[in-house]
Amino acid sequence: MESPTSSVLDALNRNPSSLTDLTISAVRQGVANGALQPGELYSVYKLAEDLGISRSPVREALLRLAETGMVKIERNRGFRVVLPSPRDIAEIFSIRLALEVPAARRAANHSEPAPRSKVRQQYKSLELAAESQDIAAFEQHDQQLHALLIAGQGGHRTVRLVNSLRDSTRMLGVSTMGQERTLEEISLEHLPIVEAFEAGDGEAAAASMKEHLTATGRLLIQKALKATGSGDSVDQIWSEFAD
Amino acid sequence: MESPTSSVLDALNRNPSSLTDLTISAVRQGVANGALQPGELYSVYKLAEDLGISRSPVREALLRLAETGMVKIERNRGFRVVLPSPRDIAEIFSIRLALEVPAARRAANHSEPAPRSKVRQQYKSLELAAESQDIAAFEQHDQQLHALLIAGQGGHRTVRLVNSLRDSTRMLGVSTMGQERTLEEISLEHLPIVEAFEAGDGEAAAASMKEHLTATGRLLIQKALKATGSGDSVDQIWSEFAD
DNA sequence: CACTAACATGTAGCATGTTAGTCATGACAG
DNA sequence: CTGTCATGACTAACATGCTACATGTTAGTG
Numbered sequence: 453m454e455s456p457t458s459s460v461l462d463a464l465n466r467n468p469s470s471l472t473d474l475t476i477s478a479v480r481q482g483v484a485n486g487a488l489q490p491g492e493l494y495s496v497y498k499l500a501e502d503l504g505i506s507r508s509p510v511r512e513a514l515l516r517l518a519e520t521g522m523v524k525i526e527r528n529r530g531f532r533v534v535l536p537s538p539r540d541i542a543e544i545f546s547i548r549l550a551l552e553v554p555a556a557r558r559a560a561n562h563s564e565p566a567p568r569s570k571v572r573q574q575y576k577s578l579e580l581a582a583e584s585q586d587i588a589a590f591e592q593h594d595q596q597l598h599a600l601l602i603a604g605q606g607g608h609r610t611v612r613l614v615n616s617l618r619d620s621t622r623m624l625g626v627s628t629m630g631q632e633r634t635l636e637e638i639s640l641e642h643l644p645i646v647e648a649f650e651a652g653d654g655e656a657a658a659a660s661m662k663e664h665l666t667a668t669g670r671l672l673i674q675k676a677l678k679a680t681g682s683g684d685s686v687d688q689i690w691s692e693f694a695d
Numbered sequence: 696m697e698s699p700t701s702s703v704l705d706a707l708n709r710n711p712s713s714l715t716d717l718t719i720s721a722v723r724q725g726v727a728n729g730a731l732q733p734g735e736l737y738s739v740y741k742l743a744e745d746l747g748i749s750r751s752p753v754r755e756a757l758l759r760l761a762e763t764g765m766v767k768i769e770r771n772r773g774f775r776v777v778l779p780s781p782r783d784i785a786e787i788f789s790i791r792l793a794l795e796v797p798a799a800r801r802a803a804n805h806s807e808p809a810p811r812s813k814v815r816q817q818y819k820s821l822e823l824a825a826e827s828q829d830i831a832a833f834e835q836h837d838q839q840l841h842a843l844l845i846a847g848q849g850g851h852r853t854v855r856l857v858n859s860l861r862d863s864t865r866m867l868g869v870s871t872m873g874q875e876r877t878l879e880e881i882s883l884e885h886l887p888i889v890e891a892f893e894a895g896d897g898e899a900a901a902a903s904m905k906e907h908l909t910a911t912g913r914l915l916i917q918k919a920l921k922a923t924g925s926g927d928s929v930d931q932i933w934s935e936f937a938d
Numbered sequence: 939c940a941c942t943a944a945c946a947t948g949t950a951g952c953a954t955g956t957t958a959g960t961c962a963t964g965a966c967a968g
Numbered sequence: 969c970t971g972t973c974a975t976g977a978c979t980a981a982c983a984t985g986c987t988a989c990a991t992g993t994t995a996g997t998g
Contacts, residue, residue: 506953550793
């Protein structure tokens with residue numbers, strides 16, 4: 453194996469864990485910035501070469517991503533980044549609603565000073581990223597804000613689960629972000645959640661979280677429907693999964 | 696490579712897919728029947744030898760199981776089957792409640808003849824397994840019944856997700872099954888759900904599903920608390936995650 | 939006797955060789 | 969022109985060799 457590229461080394465130094473984890477991050481990033489196109493066929497061979505590492509960790513990374521549905525592996529053919537169907541999106545958001553709305557309620561009802569300042573801080577970072585149109589940073593702080601609102605008591609599994617669901621819709625956000633909704637608008641949707649959390653108002657937190665997720669989910673479904681040219685309506689699909 | 700054991704061959708014939716999948720099944724089964732003890736340290740090396748295959752598919756299987764939390768891999772040491780803490784169990788059931796209760800409601804409200812007969816049939820199999828004290832069959836039909844009640848429109852992800860959550864608590868069921876509750880009792884808990892589903896009564900289905908999952912979850916937490924000798928109460932832990 | 943350093947052992951993680959399956963291409967028969 | 973079949977390129981899946989590391993043990997030091 454020749455000398456790894458500097459970016460690989462950098463990532464290695466930041467995170468001494470494993471090349472598999474590194475590869476997972478790399479694929480996520482590639483999907484986020486469009487380097488990996490949904491539907492296109494790629495091979496473990498080439499990806500390993502590009503990353504300057506061997507096939508084993510790359511393969512392991514892809515298997516784990518396939519487990520979450522972000523990627524599909526085709527035997528003896530290669531792998532594809534999966535573009536979720538409108539129904540997939542609806543299901544994903546129905547799950548997120550089922551998990552995050554009660555979580556937001558509980559979090560607000562039990563909110564304490566320390567997590568409050570963290571949430572506020574995270575929201576400020578989100579605003580900042582929105583102002584400077586930094587989509588990558590925006591995505592990251594959005595994720596961390598949602599994670600904070602779930603983590604309350606230590607819902608590790610729930611956080612991991614929601615993060616993996618976000619993975620599946622990440623490639624949709626890329627094209628959507630800053631078009632239908634500006635980053636500022638999305639950022640503002642979080643404000644009532646944060647305020648309700650700080651006020652310890654569980655019901656308000658739940659309601660505004662529900663509104664936020666519903667708006668996001670429906671928008672992504674609409675986007676996906678336009679892309680597929682299907683005749684189905686957003687309402688119809690949405691009603692199959694969420695109320 | 697010597698001759699694989701007959702059980703391995705059997706599993707291979709049933710499922711011609713991949714050795715990785717075979718290994719996942721083998722580990723699940725090993726956990727279910729106590730061949731793999733929680734907390735004990737095992738090695739990929741030996742497991743691969745026992746299965747009569749190479750280390751690669753075994754390693755891949757364990758990585759995927761680690762992803763779901765059923766197993767923990769320790770670098771350069773081995774892997775352990777994870778015994779979930781009382782809090783872990785509470786979180787798992789809070790997730791299952793969030794997903795399965797609304798799913799049961801929707802399923803009942805949209806129930807049609809075809810799925811109805813399938814559900815009824817699955818319930819009969821469950822009863823039968825309970826009568827004959829066949830724990831393995833009982834587990835399987837229990838899982839399939841829950842899956843049917845979720846799958847409604849095609850909630851593939853939700854089904855997979857719930858199945859993976861069940862994985863994490865499987866080793867607890869082993870020791871519990873047929874002690875605190877008899878199989879017949881557990882089977883009977885499903886009856887009101889099935890009846891509400893057949894009657895198209897969403898609210899009743901949701902309520903009885905909630906009752907069933909709550910009873911199961913609390914029982915497992917109690918069991919786990921006794922094992923750890925902790926002073927926490929079931930109510931206290933339960934209230935941190937579920938309502 | 940306490941305490942440390944060298945070493946033996948066993949492991950995950952990674953690299954790489956091997957096997958067998960899939961598909962595109964094009965020759966060729968009808 | 970069309971459908972069939974050989975063939976070659978490419979691939980995932982699997983097997984296996986290698987390396988660095990974590991840990992328990994033992995030998996050496998005060």
